[in-house]
Amino acid sequence: xxxxxxxxxxxxxxxxxxxxxxxxxxxxxxxxxxxxxxxxxxxxxxxxxxxxxxxxxxxxxxxxxxxxxxxxxxxxxxxxxxxxxxxxxxxxxxxxxxxxxxxxxxxxxxxxx
Numbered sequence: 001x002x003x004x005x006x007x008x009x010x011x012x013x014x015x016x017x018x019x020x021x022x023x024x025x026x027x028x029x030x031x032x033x034x035x036x037x038x039x040x041x042x043x044x045x046x047x048x049x050x051x052x053x054x055x056x057x058x059x060x061x062x063x064x065x066x067x068x069x070x071x072x073x074x075x076x077x078x079x080x081x082x083x084x085x086x087x088x089x090x091x092x093x094x095x096x097x098x099x100x101x102x103x104x105x106x107x108x109x110x111x112x113x
Contacts, residue, residue, distance in 0.1 A: 036061045040068050048074035 037058035044053015049071060056064030073081075 033058055033061060036065055040065050044068050046073075046077075047071060048077035 037054050040053035040057020041050055042053070043065065044050045044056075047053070047068070049068065053068040056068050058064070060067065
């Protein structure tokens with residue numbers, strides 16, 4: 001349409017609506033990238049690769065999470081897990097086994113055998 005020598009677009013009224021929708025989509029994408037970055041940080045932290053997990057989650061989103069999930073843990077984390085496992089097994093060995101028998105004269109009281 002031409003009015004007064006200037007062309008006007010018939011959809012000029014809907015431009016603000018498109019801008020609002022575009023902002024909503026952009027906010028959704030930003031939220032998605034932040035969430036995937038935090039998930040990548042959590043997975044990477046358990047594997048000794050917190051920064052790598054955060055960056056992969058932020059930059060590559062879901063694909064980055066998959067990548068960090070399949071990366072092996074660092075040697076430091078493997079050693080720490082082995083030490084913790086040995087500590088737990090040692091505690092189990094140190095706990096004395098006490099056998100209890102039911103004291104028939106007192107009902108349900110338990111006394112060491």
